[in-house]
Amino acid sequence: xxxxxxxxxxxxxxxxxxxxxxxxxxxxxxxxxxxxxxxxxxxxxxxxxxxxxxxxxxxxxxxxxxxxxxxxxxxxxxxxxxx
Numbered sequence: 001x002x003x004x005x006x007x008x009x010x011x012x013x014x015x016x017x018x019x020x021x022x023x024x025x026x027x028x029x030x031x032x033x034x035x036x037x038x039x040x041x042x043x044x045x046x047x048x049x050x051x052x053x054x055x056x057x058x059x060x061x062x063x064x065x066x067x068x069x070x071x072x073x074x075x076x077x078x079x080x081x082x083x
């Protein structure tokens with residue numbers, strides 16, 4: 001669909017992006033185009049790390065998500081999530 005618009009990321013997704021950049025493991029050679037294969041435990045480790053975050057750190061990511069949601073709303077007025 002040419003009119004498809006991605007949803008704005010939520011607090012956990014933003015956290016997971018930051019977490020994966022900081023904690024990526026080089027699991028060897030042989031992924032597509034010479035990139036290392038995906039670390040299949042990354043989401044599990046990110047979820048555990050998210051659960052152990054303090055409220056203030058979670059609030060930081062929630063603020064980033066709110067900010068991203070506002071930018072998304074300005075860029076895509078009338079956007080409505082349709083699964």
